[in-house]
Amino acid sequence: MLHDPSRRAFVRTAAVSAAALATLGRATPALARAPRGQARAPRGQGANDRMQLAIIGFGKRANELHGGFLDDDGIEIIAVADVAAARAIEGTRLVNERRKAQVCRVVASWRDIIANPAIDAVIVATPDHWHAEPAIAAALAGKHVYCEKPLSLTIAEGRAIADAARKSQICFQTGSQQRSEFDYNFVRAAEAVRNGRIGKIKRITIGVGESPVACDLPAESCPADIDWDGWLGQAPMRPFNHELCPIGMHGHYPKWRNYREYANGGLADMGAHHFDIAQWALGMDESGPVTIIPPTGTPTNSVKSGLRFIYANQTEMIHGGPTDCTFIGSEGTIECSRGHVRAYLGEDPKAVDDPKILEPVRGNEVALPRNSSHIADFLRAIREGRSPICTAETGHRTATICQLCNIGYDIGQPLNWDPVTERFTGAQAAQANALTTRAVRKHA
Known part of the structure; x- marks a missing residue:
């Protein structure tokens, strides 16, 4: 049986985590910004000792991940x-x-995992609306965290997670694995952009899905072995539906991703991957755009695409495009996806490929890491006491892009965003800032 640590210590940690989540509903920072520091090695272990992990949420994604850890x-x-x-x-x-x-x-509850001092790291593979509370609690308990993407449901949640990870100096990997996998297609593209192989970046197009909608699924009878209140967590109370929480083990990605109560739609589900590559290529892992411009005249019930982000250097990024990521520079274009990467001079996709653009780095050019896997990078970072390739701060900034996109579509007017204070300014600021957080339902 997993041994029970000091309950007083656990209660303090859990209380801080719950208080942080509740505070987000009031749109105030949950934790003070802590200075950056290297992740520390597992508590009381040498470099060659075995680490003990636990999984919080075992659906299709955790089923895919756990073998990589083992x-x-x-x-x-x-x-x-x-x-x-x-x-x-x-x-x-x-x-x-x-x-x-x-x-x-x-174990009966994720809280028992946080309470166990024998556990060095946790894998958070819950639905998106359940990322913040266990991730914050684990970080504050000194446990390393591998958290699935998108990192958070709201901008305020993401900031709280990133601050908890930084304050605790634990190793935190966000599961945006395109930085590590898929034959390094995205690594090669980001590297070429960083090194100016296609000149100054003018425009980036990101081909991802739509914004979420309100959940209108019908009520169903909840099986006895599912803790439905526990699944809902901070989300508003509503009846059970198996499309949100499948019955038993399953081999598909559930539809909770489509609904705003639990996620940020297909836009964030894959945007957490593809916007992440754009941010990485631009060197904006700890920043973001300054202006959000939604398309004009778009009915609220129509397919939403075409929103534009403008960065301080006037680079434009557009929601919608012909492939996962397309970088258009002053001298050439790079298209990349999980299945291909190609580059050519100019902007005409019918142009002949120019392999020189994607050649290996030369001389003093920026060389990005080639990890054997995203999981391997996380585990190696723990042992080496360094940051992994996609930290909590990085994951937060990418999730913020997705959330800014949805806020832009919701308001339907141009917005000014300060990536330092993480607040909207100017016209519509009050309305937009109110959407950076959500009310949190009191739950066990």
Whole structure:
């Protein structure tokens, strides 16, 4: 049985996490900004000792991820928690089957994972509206965190997560794995942009989905083994529906991604990947655009695309495009996706490819990391006491792009954004700033 640490220490940590989340509903910072520092190594462990991990939320994504962690012989997953008992049981079974030993156990609540001092790191693979509370609690408890993308539901949540990670000096990896995987297509593109291979960047187009809609799914009977109130968490109370919380273990991505109560739509689901690459290529991992310009005359019930972001250097980024990421510079264009990367002179996509644009770095050019995997980078960063490739701050800034996009569509007027204070200024500022946070339902 997982041993029970000092309950007083856990209650203090959980209380701070819950208070931070509740504070977000009042649109004020949850934590003071802490100075940047390197991530520290696992508590009380040497570089070669085994780390103990736990999984919070075992759906399709955690099922895909857990094997990558177990590929490392220095890792043990010792606990799984999920609001659906069947999923926690299946996750535990899969870990034990892989290890051929009873190393992993089901725990009743994610809070029990935070309370256990034997656990060095957590994998947060819950729906988006459940990222902030366990991620903040884990960081404040001194545990390293691998959190699925998009990092947060709101801009205020993202800031609270990033500040908690920075204050605690834990290693925090946001799961925007295009920085590490897919044959380095995105790495090569970002590297070429950074090194001026296509001149000054004029425009970037990002081909991702739409904004979320209000959830209108019908009520269904909730199975006895699902903690529905626990699934809802901070979100408004509503009846159970299996499209939000599938019954038992499942092999698909549930539809909660489409609904604004729990996520930020297809725009953020893949935007957390593709906008992330744009931010990375521009060297804006800790900043962002200064102006948001939604398309004019767009009915609120229509397909939403065409919103423009303007950065301080006048680079323009557009929601909508022919492929995942297209970088258009003064001298050439780079198109990249998970399946291809190509570059050519000029802007005509019918132009002949110019392989020189994507050649390996030369001399003093910027060389971006080539990780064997996103998970491997996270684990190596813990052991080396360094930051991983996609920190909480980076994940927050990318999630902010997605959230700014939705706010821009909601208001339908140009907006001025200060990426330093993370507040809107000028016309419509009060209305827009109110959308950087949400009311938090009181929950267990």
